[in-house]
Amino acid sequence: MNEHVIVQTISKILIPFIQLYALYVLAHGELGPGGGFQAGAIFGASIILYVLAFGLKAAKLRYKTKVLQLLTSTGVFIYASVGVLCMLAGGAYLQYSALPLPTQKLAYAIGIYGIEIGVFITVTSVLVTIFFETAGYEDD
Amino acid sequence: MTLTEHLPILIIIVPLFAAILMPLTGVVNRSLCWYFTVLVTFVVFLIAISLVCNVMEVGRISYRLGGWEPPWGIEYVVDSLSVFVLLVVSFIAFAVAVYARRSVEAEIPAGKVPLFYSVYMLFITGLMGVTITGDIFNLYVFLEITSLSIYTLIAMGPNRRALIASFNYLILGTIAGTFVLIGVGYLYMVTGTLNIADLGVLLPKLYGSSAVLTAFAFFTVGLSLKLALFPLHIWLPNAYSYAPSVVSAVVAATATKVGAYVLLRILFTVFSVDFDLSVVPVTYILIFFASLAIIMGSVLALSQTNIKRMLAYSSIGQVGYIVLGAALTNELALTGSIIHIFNHALMKGSLFLVVGIVVYKTGVTDISEFKGLGRKMPITMAAFTLGALSMIGAPLTVGFVSKWYLALGAIDAGMWFLVPVILISSILTAVYFWRVVEKIYFYKPDTVYEVEPVDSGFEPGTDGCIVSRLEAPVTMLVPTVVLSILCIVFGIAATLPVEIASRAARLLLGGG
Numbered sequence: 001m002n003e004h005v006i007v008q009t010i011s012k013i014l015i016p017f018i019q020l021y022a023l024y025v026l027a028h029g030e031l032g033p034g035g036g037f038q039a040g041a042i043f044g045a046s047i048i049l050y051v052l053a054f055g056l057k058a059a060k061l062r063y064k065t066k067v068l069q070l071l072t073s074t075g076v077f078i079y080a081s082v083g084v085l086c087m088l089a090g091g092a093y094l095q096y097s098a099l100p101l102p103t104q105k106l107a108y109a110i111g112i113y114g115i116e117i118g119v120f121i122t123v124t125s126v127l128v129t130i131f132f133e134t135a136g137y138e139d140d
Numbered sequence: 141m142t143l144t145e146h147l148p149i150l151i152i153i154v155p156l157f158a159a160i161l162m163p164l165t166g167v168v169n170r171s172l173c174w175y176f177t178v179l180v181t182f183v184v185f186l187i188a189i190s191l192v193c194n195v196m197e198v199g200r201i202s203y204r205l206g207g208w209e210p211p212w213g214i215e216y217v218v219d220s221l222s223v224f225v226l227l228v229v230s231f232i233a234f235a236v237a238v239y240a241r242r243s244v245e246a247e248i249p250a251g252k253v254p255l256f257y258s259v260y261m262l263f264i265t266g267l268m269g270v271t272i273t274g275d276i277f278n279l280y281v282f283l284e285i286t287s288l289s290i291y292t293l294i295a296m297g298p299n300r301r302a303l304i305a306s307f308n309y310l311i312l313g314t315i316a317g318t319f320v321l322i323g324v325g326y327l328y329m330v331t332g333t334l335n336i337a338d339l340g341v342l343l344p345k346l347y348g349s350s351a352v353l354t355a356f357a358f359f360t361v362g363l364s365l366k367l368a369l370f371p372l373h374i375w376l377p378n379a380y381s382y383a384p385s386v387v388s389a390v391v392a393a394t395a396t397k398v399g400a401y402v403l404l405r406i407l408f409t410v411f412s413v414d415f416d417l418s419v420v421p422v423t424y425i426l427i428f429f430a431s432l433a434i435i436m437g438s439v440l441a442l443s444q445t446n447i448k449r450m451l452a453y454s455s456i457g458q459v460g461y462i463v464l465g466a467a468l469t470n471e472l473a474l475t476g477s478i479i480h481i482f483n484h485a486l487m488k489g490s491l492f493l494v495v496g497i498v499v500y501k502t503g504v505t506d507i508s509e510f511k512g513l514g515r516k517m518p519i520t521m522a523a524f525t526l527g528a529l530s531m532i533g534a535p536l537t538v539g540f541v542s543k544w545y546l547a548l549g550a551i552d553a554g555m556w557f558l559v560p561v562i563l564i565s566s567i568l569t570a571v572y573f574w575r576v577v578e579k580i581y582f583y584k585p586d587t588v589y590e591v592e593p594v595d596s597g598f599e600p601g602t603d604g605c606i607v608s609r610l611e612a613p614v615t616m617l618v619p620t621v622v623l624s625i626l627c628i629v630f631g632i633a634a635t636l637p638v639e640i641a642s643r644a645a646r647l648l649l650g651g652g
Contacts, residue, residue, distance in 0.1 A: 076160050077157075077160045080160070083153070084153065087149070090141060092149075093146070093149040093153070093205055094206040098207075
């Protein structure tokens with residue numbers, strides 16, 4: 001692996017910034033271009049970069065299949081739960097305005113953040129899972 | 141909002157949450173998964189029943205997601221047609237879930253059982269979503285959720301060929317899905333709306349537009365591929381025969397039915413009867429292919445030696461009946477078509493469940509090896525015979541009711557030449573089912589099966605030879621028998637489903 005020193009060092013420097021950028025895209029999703037899906041794709045790409053630089057084995061030690069599976073359904077769970085919370089608060093499914101928060105605007109912002117975070121988590125973990133599965137199938 | 145008002149969304153959320161929580165349940169205790177699945181499908185069935193009651197009382201129910209007004213926001217619509225399909229699908233899902241336990245244990249590796257049930261719940265979510273949504277893009281999304289979960293379910297089949305069957309279906313299913321999406325795109329391009337009811341209002345002015353015609357063509361071909369209308373049926377036989385038994389039963393009984401439901405919605409709610417009859421001669425094209433499907437499905441079923449394949453080809457013929465009723469566009473035929481969605485779900489469900497029991501107890505799927513099973517599994521085989529009689533369309537069974545309405549509808553439309561098509565197919569059906577029934581009851585068994593020591597007693601057969609009993613466990617037997625008895629019950633007391641179906645037919649034809 002020594003011949004990849006440059007690739008590995010550059011990746012080490014880049015990955016935190018890519019991930020930070022992903023979170024930035026996530027945070028600005030409801031105001032500008034971006035959102036959960038795009039952020040998830042960028043975050044997933046950072047992990048894929050890690051695989052390319054350090055190899056599949058090292059990556060799988062860091063990102064366990066079990067954890068990825070759990071995260072995949074956690075994202076959907078967060079999305080669906082936000083909808084149910086709105087229902088419990090007396091509105092229709094996903095009607096953010098019903099959330100018991102001081103202002104309507106805040107309720108909408110929090111509601112959309114909730115589902116965007118859900119989308120973000122699921123997209124990241126699904127992208128990484130697909131990459132792992134297609135990169136090597138010897139591990140089950 | 142009260143709980144009753146939330147029912148249209150709960151019927152989607154409950155199985156969705158179950159799908160997410162199922163792997164966790166599997167971590168706690170693997171055997172809990174089955175109980176959880178049965179519980180959830182039962183809850184879904186109860187929700188469907190209460191929706192039926194509501195719709196019968198107040199008519200159309202609309203649920204606004206996120207509180208947005210319908211033409212802009214996504215709307216869930218429950219009317220007499222969708223509630224009928226919801227009821228059928230949720231009932232079959234529940235019956236098959238009860239049945240699934242032993243069959244899944246036998247056919248699917250223990251580690252994958254929680255995932256199997258998880259995908260099963262996702263499949264139910266998709267079916268419910270397709271049926272209940274009033275938004276055409278949402279419909280496409282749910283259609284894909286359903287299809288993706290079917291691919292996974294089929295690929296879990298015990299034989300490695302299941303993977304190839306699933307992959308073929310994936311390719312064709314994706315083409316079909318893409319066609320539907322292109323159709324949605326064209327309609328959105330010309331109308332600017334995705335709401336089905338709104339499309340129904342806006343489209344008549346645009347019937348001359350070539351974009352609308354293109355959209356219609358894509359929808360028709362895409363959906364015909366999804367529901368395996370005759371020349372586009374290639375994916376179906378392999379998919380049904382290599383899938384796990386439980387999956388064959390539930391997919392045969394529900395997935396093609398929901399495809400037919402979508403076709404009805406596109407033909408009659410998004411477009412109007414007027415369009416189908418006068419703008420493009422789609423009804424004649426569909427009548428032609430449906431008749432071809434009815435005859436060819438039966439002919440191809442005749443030549444099969446594998447029981448699952450035979451049932452699969454028979455399904456292709458039955459899809460023909462549903463499409464034929466829709467294409468005749470009169471109230472009687474449409475009633476026949478809608479009621480056949482229910483009837484075929486019952487009979488094909490029970491037949492596939494019987495085959496699942498046979499596979500579970502003996503491992504045979506070849507018709508020639510069914511010899512003497514009538515003595516070993518009297519109850520199971522009685523259920524099979526009832527299912528077979530219904531498929532043939534014997535009076536007092538559900539098959540007769542739908543064929544009767546279809547024949548009346550054909551005469552009403554002045555297309556009396558379709559009556560012989562129905563009759564010939566019934567005769568062919570009788571021939572290919574009789575082959576099996578004959579093997580079951582009139583031949584002596586010649587193979588020794590492995591008998592499980594737990595639940596097999598020995599008793600002397602009538603002609604002195606020792607016949608070992610191979611009757612299936614109760615959880616498998618009860619749903620099978622219930623489905624096949626319902627084939628008779630709703631064949632005699634046909635008024636209840638016929639009333640809902642004719643109401644739905646009037647709704648589609650614009651009478652309310």
